[in-house]
Amino acid sequence: MKFVDEFRNNEYSKKLVEKLNNISKEKMNIMEVCGTHTMSIFRYGIRDVLPSNVNLISGPGCPICVTPQSYIDMALTLCEEEGTIIATFGDMMKVPGKKGSLSKKKSEGADIRIVYSPMDCLEMAKQNPWKKVVFLSVGFETTAPMTAVTAMEAKKRNITNLLFFTAHKIVPPVMNALVKDKDLKIDGFLLPGHVSAIIGTKPFEFLSKDYNISGVVTGFEPLDILQGLITLVSLISKKDYKIENEYKRIVKTDGNSNAEKYLNKAFNIVDSSWRGIGRIPKSGLEFNSEYEDFDALKYFKINYEEYDGSPGCKCGEILKGKIKPTDCQLFKKLCTPENPVGSCMVSSEGTCAAYYRYHKDIT
Amino acid sequence: MSDTITLSHGSGGIQTNKLINELFFKYFNNPILDMMNDAAQIDIDFKKLAFTTDSFVVNPIFFSGGNIGKLAVCGTVNDLAVSGAKPLYLTSAFIIEEGFSIKKLEDIVKSMAEEANKAGVKIVAGDTKVVEKGNADGIFINTSGIGSIYENVNINCANAKVGDVVIINGTLGDHGMTIMCERNELGFKGNLKSDCACLNSLVDVMLEAHEGIHVIRDATRGGVAAVLNEISEFSNVTIAIEENNLPLKEEVKGATEMLGLDPLYIANEGKICVFVEEAYAENVLNSMRKHPLGSDAAIIGKVTEELGKKVYLKTVVGGKRLVDMPSGIQLPRIC
Amino acid sequence: MCLAVPGKVLSLDGDKGIVEIGNIKREVFMHLLSDISVNEYVLVHAGCAIEKVDEEEAKITMDIFKELIENEVC
Numbered sequence: 154m155k156f157v158d159e160f161r162n163n164e165y166s167k168k169l170v171e172k173l174n175n176i177s178k179e180k181m182n183i184m185e186v187c188g189t190h191t192m193s194i195f196r197y198g199i200r201d202v203l204p205s206n207v208n209l210i211s212g213p214g215c216p217i218c219v220t221p222q223s224y225i226d227m228a229l230t231l232c233e234e235e236g237t238i239i240a241t242f243g244d245m246m247k248v249p250g251k252k253g254s255l256s257k258k259k260s261e262g263a264d265i266r267i268v269y270s271p272m273d274c275l276e277m278a279k280q281n282p283w284k285k286v287v288f289l290s291v292g293f294e295t296t297a298p299m300t301a302v303t304a305m306e307a308k309k310r311n312i313t314n315l316l317f318f319t320a321h322k323i324v325p326p327v328m329n330a331l332v333k334d335k336d337l338k339i340d341g342f343l344l345p346g347h348v349s350a351i352i353g354t355k356p357f358e359f360l361s362k363d364y365n366i367s368g369v370v371t372g373f374e375p376l377d378i379l380q381g382l383i384t385l386v387s388l389i390s391k392k393d394y395k396i397e398n399e400y401k402r403i404v405k406t407d408g409n410s411n412a413e414k415y416l417n418k419a420f421n422i423v424d425s426s427w428r429g430i431g432r433i434p435k436s437g438l439e440f441n442s443e444y445e446d447f448d449a450l451k452y453f454k455i456n457y458e459e460y461d462g463s464p465g466c467k468c469g470e471i472l473k474g475k476i477k478p479t480d481c482q483l484f485k486k487l488c489t490p491e492n493p494v495g496s497c498m499v500s501s502e503g504t505c506a507a508y509y510r511y512h513k514d515i516t
Numbered sequence: 517m518s519d520t521i522t523l524s525h526g527s528g529g530i531q532t533n534k535l536i537n538e539l540f541f542k543y544f545n546n547p548i549l550d551m552m553n554d555a556a557q558i559d560i561d562f563k564k565l566a567f568t569t570d571s572f573v574v575n576p577i578f579f580s581g582g583n584i585g586k587l588a589v590c591g592t593v594n595d596l597a598v599s600g601a602k603p604l605y606l607t608s609a610f611i612i613e614e615g616f617s618i619k620k621l622e623d624i625v626k627s628m629a630e631e632a633n634k635a636g637v638k639i640v641a642g643d644t645k646v647v648e649k650g651n652a653d654g655i656f657i658n659t660s661g662i663g664s665i666y667e668n669v670n671i672n673c674a675n676a677k678v679g680d681v682v683i684i685n686g687t688l689g690d691h692g693m694t695i696m697c698e699r700n701e702l703g704f705k706g707n708l709k710s711d712c713a714c715l716n717s718l719v720d721v722m723l724e725a726h727e728g729i730h731v732i733r734d735a736t737r738g739g740v741a742a743v744l745n746e747i748s749e750f751s752n753v754t755i756a757i758e759e760n761n762l763p764l765k766e767e768v769k770g771a772t773e774m775l776g777l778d779p780l781y782i783a784n785e786g787k788i789c790v791f792v793e794e795a796y797a798e799n800v801l802n803s804m805r806k807h808p809l810g811s812d813a814a815i816i817g818k819v820t821e822e823l824g825k826k827v828y829l830k831t832v833v834g835g836k837r838l839v840d841m842p843s844g845i846q847l848p849r850i851c
Numbered sequence: 852m853c854l855a856v857p858g859k860v861l862s863l864d865g866d867k868g869i870v871e872i873g874n875i876k877r878e879v880f881m882h883l884l885s886d887i888s889v890n891e892y893v894l895v896h897a898g899c900a901i902e903k904v905d906e907e908e909a910k911i912t913m914d915i916f917k918e919l920i921e922n923e924v925c
Contacts, residue, residue, distance in 0.1 A: 154769060154873045156857035156892060156904055163760060165916040166833040172919065189853050192776075198835020242897070243775075243847035269702045269775065269848060270898020272880055292897075295853040296850065299899045302882045347853030350894065350902045373853075375833045376916060402909040403894055403902050412883045412901065490843040510840050703898075706875040770873020774895070776854045850854050850897040 160374030169379035170202045177390035182208045182338055184474050186328060187345035188215030189373055195507040197375040207386060210474035211504040213327055214345060216292045217244050218472060218496040218503045219427045220320050221461035225250030231287050231318060232263040234453055238281060239265045240274045241289040247499045271303040278315040287449045290319045295347040297321040297438055298412040301419035304447050316449040322425055324348050325356040326436035332364045337473060341385045342368040346400040353408030354396050361394040372400040419444045426459040428496060429469020468495035471504050478505040521616040526646025539622055540642060543629035548640040556640035558605060562664035566601035568592055569660040577654050579698050581710030584657055585624035587785060589631040590714045592661040597716035598732045598788060600671045601663030603635060608659050609643040613652040635714035669723055675730040676751035680819040681797035683790045685718060685804055686812040688740055689768045689782035697771060706767045711786035718809045725803050728796030735787045738842040741780040743789050744827045745841040755827045757817035775848035780839055782846060855896035857904050860889050870895055
């Protein structure tokens with residue numbers, strides 16, 4: 154596969170590993186803020202080849218993990234509305250709420266369907282004119298434009314039975330909250346490559362300008378991650394505080410202006426709750442007045458109050474990178490992929506799930 | 517006969533007999549079945565018997581590369597073959613939902629007869645039940661099978677030894693990705709095709725020619741990951757797999773990349789993992805490659821000297837990651 | 852949060868296109884890209900092309916990696 158296989162080249166990756174291990178002996182904390190980075194790093198065994206002085210922390214980059222528990226419970230409530238089809242990304246199916254999961258609800262007979270793309274909901278709505286299709290739209294800036302486009306297409310095609318239950322969030326505000334936390338000592342960030350493709354690199358400049366923290370926009374193939382780490386470790390060791398782009402084949406400094414236009418056309422920025430972190434101002438997206446008729450909660454006249462957390466669950470601290478999954482008392486004992494307590498274990502890219510799957514017994 | 521299956525077809529009376537005679541017997545004919553006894557009466561001249569059963573509930577019922585009937589024959593034949601047995605006789609029981617198309621049933625039964633013929637097995641007993649609409653997903657099939665265990669063949673899940681080489685007969689994940697894409701209507705168009713096939717002739721070729729084969733296991737649900745973990749557990753060994761050596765069709769690669777899935781965990785229906793003593797590995801590999809069902813055979817790893825029961829992957833960057841036992845069903849992700 | 856894969860644009864039809872990824876073809880929304888042509892590569896996330904692959908930049912990156920090997924040989 155072009156633009157994939159070359160960036161998994163064995164020979165090059167070994168050379169990059171060698172280079173990475175010969176830059177600095179200084180102890181440093183690097184955080185990656187993208188669940189897809191967490192997965193890639195574990196998938197390619199990159200932690201195994203890191204220099205011992207580099208501590209790689211997984212931050213709140215998984216939109217499933219940071220969606221409050223109440224979202225799942227509300228989705229389950231929506232299943233119970235007569236004549237609804239719930240359409241969702243596969244990621245959400247096993248996430249536990251207080252009332253169970255979508256997977257369990259499906260096994261009880263609810264009409265819940267997995268889609269690869271929200272655009273598939275348009276056809277689903279057309280084929281089921283007497284039902285309401287409710288799409289569970291979660292995700293960061295990479296995914297939110299797709300929700301906006303789908304809503305606009307629905308308007309254009311006069312599809313009136315498609316609704317959205319949105320919980321889109323945006324990344325820079327949560328990073329702002331992280332770096333303000335005095336307990337957290339982060340020397341540099343691997344910045345999310347595909348979020349940056351949408352918003353560009355400028356929204357991350359506050360890290361270097363205001364906090365003397367470096368950041369490198371990084372892709373997701375093993376060569377991308379290794380190169381991103383090499384550049385970041387170099388910047389940190391030289392105390393060179395800047396934001397660099399190591400994913401130039403996809404990310405432009407100003408991002409994708411079309412995508413931003415779609416976001417601005419359909420959404421307002423609002424305060425939002427992040428599981429385990431709390432309420433962060435101006436960190437979420439909600440349909441604006443022009444598109445609010447697509448809002449499922451408004452349509453069904455349901456009041457929605459956010460809540461989250463499970464007793465003993467340390468997802469919040471794990472998301473902030475303060476502790477590792479192995480520091481949580483529930484990890485591997487009460488909280489496993491078969492019986493997850495928190496989203497970090499359920500979501501395939503949650504830190505705990507990745508740790509459990511890929512790291513468990515490797516010495 | 518009507519166009520669709522009705523409850524009468526399962527009631528044991530005239531309609532049932534008509535269905536059996538005009539449809540099932542049209543394709544499943546052999547002297548044992550023709551006697552229409554309540555049980556098949558079979559002469560055997562072997563000492564040790566392999567006996568297995570499997571039920572098939574796949575959705576969609578028809579998919580690129582096969583259908584539920586083909587699966588039902590191949591699945592049971594393969595279970596016998598990888599147990600070191602020559603598959604001989606199958607039974608076939610059908611649970612059909614009222615309203616199921618008789619044309620579709622005929623296509624399924626025809627398929628089963630073709631596969632059974634290819635594999636050299638006879639379907640010697642069967643049953644048909646019909647349930648009310650809504651109480652089954654179209655059609656469910658159970659097949660049970662017996663085979664005669666070859667003398668002097670000792671292949672067992674617990675026989676893997678340090679130094680053994682792990683060979684697979686072809687590309688990973690073809691069946692599971694075909695089913696997932698067709699079932700969920702993911703809008704993917706391509707030459708995704710199930711690898712569903714009876715593997716007994718391939719296993720025969722391997723066993724006749726070679727010593728040193730310690731384990732043969734078919735990698736069905738849970739993919740290659742599940743099978744390697746089972747072998748690791750029963751043989752008490754560590755297995756290391758090389759990511760660079762895993763054979764994958766471009767279509768499966770594309771689909772798994774788009775959906776965020778790992779081909780090691782995706783189901784197969786025509787793949788075996790073989791553990792061979794190192795000295796014989798090259799010979800076994802070559803004889804597999806000469807067989808149509810082994811043309812893409814590849815060495816994917818080996819049993820290492822490390823202590824403990826685990827399976828890990830050596831990645832393209834030279835790191836290691838655990839290949840755990842699969843948990844739950846594989847779901848597509850976008851995040 | 853951003854699983855996306857590069858694919859080749861096979862055809863375009865207004866805001867939609869057919870993209871090929873590893874021999875799989877799928878219809879993809881092109882709304883987010885204003886200047887795209889057949890045979891170019893786009894990054895596909897959840898059925899939507901979110902950016903064009905800059906082939907020139909990709910080549911520059913690969914050349915940097917190649918140099919690492921060549922420097923060692925020298």
